[in-house]
Amino acid sequence: MLVALVATGLAIISPAVAADALLSQGRPASASSVEGGGYGAGAAFDGNNGTRWASAYSDPQWIQVDLGATATISRVELRWEGAYGTAFKIQTSATGTSWADVYSTTTGTGGDQSLNVSGSGRYVRMYGTARNTGYGYSLWEFKVYGTGGSGSTPVPSPTFTDEVTHHEFQANCSFTQNRPDDPIVYPGLPGASHMHTFVGNRTTNASSTPASLLAGATSCTNPHDRSAYWFPSFYKGDQLIQPTGHQVIYYKSGILEYWRVRNFPQGLRFVVGSPTSTLAQFRDSPGAVEGFECGNISKVWDIPTSCPAGTQVNVRFQAPSCWDGVNLDSPDHKGHMAYPDHGYCPAGHPVPVPMLEFKIAFPASGDLSQARLASGRGYTWHYDFFNAWDNPAILNALVTHCINGGLQCNPRGYDLYKPHRGAALTEDFELP
Numbered sequence: 353m354l355v356a357l358v359a360t361g362l363a364i365i366s367p368a369v370a371a372d373a374l375l376s377q378g379r380p381a382s383a384s385s386v387e388g389g390g391y392g393a394g395a396a397f398d399g400n401n402g403t404r405w406a407s408a409y410s411d412p413q414w415i416q417v418d419l420g421a422t423a424t425i426s427r428v429e430l431r432w433e434g435a436y437g438t439a440f441k442i443q444t445s446a447t448g449t450s451w452a453d454v455y456s457t458t459t460g461t462g463g464d465q466s467l468n469v470s471g472s473g474r475y476v477r478m479y480g481t482a483r484n485t486g487y488g489y490s491l492w493e494f495k496v497y498g499t500g501g502s503g504s505t506p507v508p509s510p511t512f513t514d515e516v517t518h519h520e521f522q523a524n525c526s527f528t529q530n531r532p533d534d535p536i537v538y539p540g541l542p543g544a545s546h547m548h549t550f551v552g553n554r555t556t557n558a559s560s561t562p563a564s565l566l567a568g569a570t571s572c573t574n575p576h577d578r579s580a581y582w583f584p585s586f587y588k589g590d591q592l593i594q595p596t597g598h599q600v601i602y603y604k605s606g607i608l609e610y611w612r613v614r615n616f617p618q619g620l621r622f623v624v625g626s627p628t629s630t631l632a633q634f635r636d637s638p639g640a641v642e643g644f645e646c647g648n649i650s651k652v653w654d655i656p657t658s659c660p661a662g663t664q665v666n667v668r669f670q671a672p673s674c675w676d677g678v679n680l681d682s683p684d685h686k687g688h689m690a691y692p693d694h695g696y697c698p699a700g701h702p703v704p705v706p707m708l709e710f711k712i713a714f715p716a717s718g719d720l721s722q723a724r725l726a727s728g729r730g731y732t733w734h735y736d737f738f739n740a741w742d743n744p745a746i747l748n749a750l751v752t753h754c755i756n757g758g759l760q761c762n763p764r765g766y767d768l769y770k771p772h773r774g775a776a777l778t779e780d781f782e783l784p
Contacts (some may be wrong), residue, residue: 394696420502606673606707
């Protein structure tokens with residue numbers, strides 16, 4: 353058996369220690385930089401040798417993983433792509449701010465490295481100071497072994513015979529009321545907000561709470577969805593335009609590894625977008641922004657000035673889908689949520705939850721030069737979500753079957769294009 357050393361200038365290859373556990377797979381990760389889309393830090397911790405993290409073309413650079421709790425670190429495995437570090441350190445930290453070296457080299461040769469180390473910490477990082485090429489640093493995999501940490505079991509990727517093109521289900525909810533209320537931003541203050549249009553829970557008002565919503569009726573096709581959804585009202589001149597029919601609220605995966613998405617916790621609430629957004633802020637939101645569309649017009653960042661007669665104005669905007677795992681709300685009603693970083697949840701918001709995408713349709717056509725939102729121009733579009741599914745098991749069944757299962761489902765969890773996969777719920781929207 354080879355002796356475990358903290359070496360300088362030499363990568364020591366050793367066999368696996370039986371007591372070691374893989375602590376890093378699927379854990380929240382972050383990096384000093386990312387070369388581009390698809391090369392996020394999480395790609396080095398996903399257990400997939402076909403995905404990788406890649407940094408910017410400069411020194412120094414780092415990539416780190418949060419093990420969730422203090423761990424004793426015994427081994428680190430690095431699988432480098434062609435762009436590797438010739439000088440780098442492996443470091444540990446209890447807080448993510450002060451670091452201790454457990455390995456250091458100035459003569460790295462890339463390839464597959466298994467480094468026996470001795471240290472402890474919640475965070476482990478590779479800190480690179482010199483590259484072998486003019487490109488950045490690139491790792492297919494970065495694995496940390498030891499004892500302790502979060503104790504979580506890595507979630508394996510699914511194996512389907514079907515091609516996965518979607519990972520979503522719909523919550524179809526119709527109009528209930530217009531009120532100048534916002535129970536998230538202005539709780540207990542009726543009339544304090546601009547006019548909002550509500551769908552979903554029929555009882556939503558300024559004083560709504562998780563308990564009151566759970567006791568209320570719903571306009572959603574799934575009777576278990578008593579959540580409140582609302583957005584600024586749409587006007588054509590002084591005429592208030594109501595959305596007609598069921599409005600589509602998608603529950604999707606916002607991360608690449610869709611099989612890791614988990615339930616919303618009961619009572620979670622947040623605001624997406626801002627009534628003070630500029631056009632650039634709306635257009636460049638971290639989530640995918642479809643913007644406004646009608647007829648053949650699509651992806652515009654303000655309400656079109658004219659739409660073909662008989663059409664309707666649609667607007668689509670995606671919500672953040674990474675939760676901090678602790679808070680159901682935050683002072684700005686946004687800070688407990690974050691958008692994924694290149695397809696992976698960032699370290700401060702490690703829990704992937706469904707990504708909401710409101711698709712709201714207003715029956716407005718012809719001359720829309722005087723059309724506006726209650727909050728202002730079209731790019732001030734925003735919306736609120738207050739989770740009140742009355743049975744977490746129902747929501748979990750939809751998330752598991754449709755999002756984790758790589759399907760394109762209706763409100764009861766049935767994929768019309770893959771009928772052989774069955775449905776999450778019965779015709780009565782109950783568990784089978």
